[in-house]
Structure formats: structure tokens, C-alpha cells
Amino acid sequence: MNINATLIAQTIAFITFALFCAKFIWPPLMAALDERREKIEEGLAAGERAIEAQAEAEEEAKTLITEARGQAQDIIETATKRAGGIVAEAKTDAIKERERQLSAAKSEIEQEINRAKDDLRGQVSAIAMASAEKILQREINTEAHNDLLSKLAAEI
Numbered sequence: 001m002n003i004n005a006t007l008i009a010q011t012i013a014f015i016t017f018a019l020f021c022a023k024f025i026w027p028p029l030m031a032a033l034d035e036r037r038e039k040i041e042e043g044l045a046a047g048e049r050a051i052e053a054q055a056e057a058e059e060e061a062k063t064l065i066t067e068a069r070g071q072a073q074d075i076i077e078t079a080t081k082r083a084g085g086i087v088a089e090a091k092t093d094a095i096k097e098r099e100r101q102l103s104a105a106k107s108e109i110e111q112e113i114n115r116a117k118d119d120l121r122g123q124v125s126a127i128a129m130a131s132a133e134k135i136l137q138r139e140i141n142t143e144a145h146n147d148l149l150s151k152l153a154a155e156i
Helices: 002-138 142-155
Strands: none
Touching: 002 142
């Protein structure tokens, strides 16, 4: 064979191979590369979205934490105020109870004083009657003695 014929045969074989590759092999390879490039771009875009979402989530978390701290502070202040109110209410109740008990004690003391006075009156009356009997046994003037006893009873 001639070098020219070989060269031409090789050129034809190469062109046939190139056309075959361009028609059957190159499109699937390019499609696979394009698909891979799209997946990579989507992955990068998803990564960027995830970074943005993370930043937003961090900001939202900071906001929520700030709100929670504010609410906790409000709850603490409310509890403190309520505790102060309960203490004040307890003091007021204790003062009222003390006054009630003091009033009851004074009332009881007055009743005891009145009972003691009544008992003393009874005893004085008994002594006066006994004295009157003794006086009457010695002296018989009943009118004078009755007047005296009436005056004593009125004074008692």
C-alpha cells in the first residue's frame, strides 16, 4: 500500500471515528457534564441559602432569647410585687387579728370585773345583813336600823 492510501484510509477512519464519537459518545458526555455542573451549581446555591437561613435563624434565636429574658424579668417583677402584696396583706391581717384578740381580752376583763363587783356586792350585802342581825339582836329599834340598811343598800 501506498503511504498516501494509508494516510487517506487512516484519515477516513479517523473522521468516521470522530463523527461516531460526535454523534453517539459526545452528547451523552456533555449531557452528563452539564447535569453535573447543574448539580454543583444547585449545591452551591443551596449552601448559600443554608448560610442565609442560618444567619436568619441566629437572628431569630437572638430575638427570641431577648424576648424570653424580658418575659422572665416581667415574671420576676410580678412575683416580687405579689410577694410584697402578700406580706402587706399578712401584716394587715395580723394587725386586725391582734386588735380583735385585744378587744376580746378587754371585753373578757370587763366581764370578770363586773362579776367580781357582783360577787363583792353579794358578799357586802351578806356582811351587812349579818351585821344588821347582830345589831338588831342588841337593839330593838327596827325603824332606825331599817333606814340605815336601806341607805347602805342604796350606796352599794
